[in-house]
Amino acid sequence: MKKRFISIRSKLIRNTMLIISIIFILVLSVITIMNVQNADKNIKKSEHNIRSSLIAKGKTLASNNAFAMSGMAEDYAFTAIQDLVSSTVKDDPDIEYGIYMDSNQVAWVNASSENPSGRVMSRDPFTDRVSKWAASLETLNHQMITFGNQEIIEFAAPVFADDEILGFIRYGISTRSMRESLEEARENGIRTRNQAVKILLFIGIISLAVTYLVIRRLATEITRPIGSLVQSANAISEGNYNVRIQSESNDEIGNLAEHFETMRTTVKRYTDHLQDLVDEKMQQVNDILNNIDQGLFTLNLDGSVNKEYSSRANEILRVKDIASCSLNEILRLDAKQENAFNMWLNVIQKRHNKQRWKKLARLAPIHELELNNPADTDIIPDYVSIAYQKVYDKQGQLSKIMILAMDETEKRMKELQMKEERQKHESEMKIILGLVNTPPGELSEFIEDTNERMERVRQSVEDHLTGTRKQREKHPDSPAYDITGEEINSLYRDIHTIKGNSGSYGFEMLSAHAHNAEDALEKLREPVKMRRDSVLEEMITHLDRLNGDIDQIHSKIKLIFGKDERATMRIPKSHVQHIINTCAAIDRSIQSGQVNGLIDKCIMLSWTPIETITRKYQKIVGRVARWQKKNIRFIVKPEHVFFPSDIFSDIDDALLHLIRNAADHGIEPPEVREELGKGIGQVTFEFKEEDNARTVIVSDDGKGIDTRKLTEICIGKGFITREEAENLGEKERLNLVFMPGLSTSDKITDISGRGVGMDVVRERFEMVGGTVSIDSTVESGTKITLALPGKGDGSISPRYSVFEEVKDSLTQSAVECVMSLFDKQVEVREPWKSDDQLEGLYDHVLYVTSMNRQFQGVTVVGIQTDHIEAFIDESDIEMMIDALGEFTNTYTGLVMDDPRFRDSFDILKAFPPSYRKDCQLSFPRMRGISGKLFQDDKWIYIGFAIRNRTEWELTDMEE
């Protein structure tokens, strides 16, 4: 509780007055008491004196009368006695009565105020107690008696005559007059005392009043300087150090004031200095805030924005003044975000000292802003990243949140550029992949077809453009230049075909641009009043772009095949057949049987790598992936193995269905896979051929078949009863997928359709004498194994791996020889032959371009066994690579340094990601070959060496 303020002055006055009043009351009391005591004493003394004089008077009277009466009594002079007594009584008002009685106690005279003559009628003697006392006296005596209600002193004395008592004289003297005078004296005393008290009181009041006045003045004088000190102190406590303190008095207070003044000036000096310091610091802070290249401002926990902020924040966040904006305005919060933001503030208040700020900050509703200038919608928006930091106050409590806004636009732009670059590279890579995965014949057809169509489209568009312009010149006001729907349809077909083909070969850029051109073409269909030259010009631009893409493909063809597409090996089947026939004829004519091997080889020339045979499966997987926005990889095992191209023709549609199913229903959407941490989806196609039996395994790492759900559906559709279902084992339940008319997916998509079910698939495989078994685990995937009989007449064996092919073909003369058997159209490339740098090496190095595709973009360099030492020498390799690269305008042994390719490129898996120069390669699946890996900034090169070369059969033939 606050104490009530009482000034020193009033305290001084009050206490002084109190003391004086007490003293005064004490004095007054003492005087009064003494006065009363004195008066009592005096009255007692007076009473004693009066009583003594009364007694003396009575004694004298009685004594005198007794003496006077002795004669009269002897003479029986009644009258004389009567006269004496009555006159005595009459003369003195104090004498109440006078009695003379004889010795027989008979009264002669009894005078009183009622009987002044004193005559006595009765002759009876007095018998009362006093009379008896008087009659017993022998000398004068007196006693007090009460008569009526008054006090009377009776004096009695015997009257003698010759020693004989004749009678007794008695007088009663009243004390009344004495009492009256005493009363009067007492009253006088009281009156005098009262008067004295009154005077004293008066004097007291006067002196108190005077004292008060004096004290008040004195107190005022003492406390005034204190008051001014207090005022100064108030001013100082309010922060005003400029009020000077005057020293007004010459006492302790004066001293105090002087000290106080000294203190004030000292404090003022310090505070002024402190203010300077604070100003300086604030200036520094402001300097920082104004020059920092980041947007900074702080937010209170109630969501209000503080007034300090860096001036850059205004620019970054595109507001006039952060401090006068609400958070909603600064961060462009909508109602929902505002709500979320408040929730966030609430959460951090509750949790900030319990949880890591990193995780709490992550929950903030806003981390990035995209600020569009409403006036310029074309301008790229500013990307602003928003970060949050906690700020503690001096007590260690979370007081504020610092918000850091950074302009990320430039970074974003760079990212976009990089993305574009990457896309460009990817597209280049896809072109390369498309090229190496496409049999050269097909590729040539595609290129020819595309060129033809492009020429046709361009011609048509240019013709129309010229037509439009001509029409404009001739008839400036005439209506739109007409292009018939049929013509547009024809253009559309061409572009659509280019789009479709390029897409399926993996030339995505070309496909995408063709798609844009298609869209642009649609505009030609729109009815217009004016001519169409703008649309046609736009079409030309699109066509230019398409040509650019085609040129790119050409350049890549050149890059990979060393020359234009014409350099690719294209061996028509008829030629192979022709060779076989010729060989058979030679064999028959010379009857040596030596040509049989050649015939076998020739047959194998028409074989196709498994990657090519399964390309349609890969395509369907790609289509499903694009359609459903999934990321799916199609893997063929084993790689680089050759088979007759029709090895799956009898079961093609069923395999397609299985693979489509795996991609469509098996592989989960990317968000689900990400949640499960499963990565890119895989559909694997495995093929084995042994002892005239084929085994195909189609597996995926998708969601698998939920047998519980499957059983429920079968029960729901009435295929089986619940009892039957309960008796089924896991394997049997899985086999329910082969039930006719079953679709486990609720959604029917364009891609998987509803036509062919698993029942039809099984039927198909069983038709060719095969069996189907299924194995599936929920969330791990499904595996379908097909056991099929061999195809054809069983003469197809053995298989040659690519490397066996390479190995077997590893002399240039051998290749030359093979080629010579063909049409002579094909040039065998010996690029290094004329290069001096490779002198001494070139005889042992073979550059096999025709094998490109089997290595998914690797151009193989083979080196003879006896020169393997040379190969190990790094400088030699570099020299070789350089020379090859320069000479052929291509890269040797190249693999794009791209993780996806590294993954897919089997042999690279054996390597640590960081390159080591002395890293030796060995390929378990490719016996007899070793290699070495090296890389520069952009490429990884792989060199191969053949350790066990076997001679090419044809060389025997030559001999």
Add this chain to the structure above:
Amino acid sequence: MAKQVIIVDDSKFLIKKIAGFFENEMKFEVVASGYDGNDAVALYREHKPDLLTLDITMPNKDGQEAMREILTEFPDASILIISAVRGDTVLECMNDGAKGYIEKPLKFGDSEFIEDFKDTLEEIFAM
């Protein structure tokens, strides 16, 4: 005594992974696991574990709803959200009383992820 945990996620595969982490790395006892929000509520009631991990997106009853029910009945329940859901839903869960959150995908091969998971658990049990 080992701390008890219940794991609720609609993916069996992930339950296995999370349970493996709790058992091997944290030495927790995984007392039960469930596949939807209803399981979560019932299992919590039955076992009253030291910790419940909850996915948000689940069939029948989602994690957020299950969490609210559990917290109404057991205000002191320790619930850890493990979800691929981003943004305001997680914030709402934290506001409603979840003790922490872990974002999917669960990169148990990543030491940073493991570290964060452990720190989160430490925070929960320090509360």
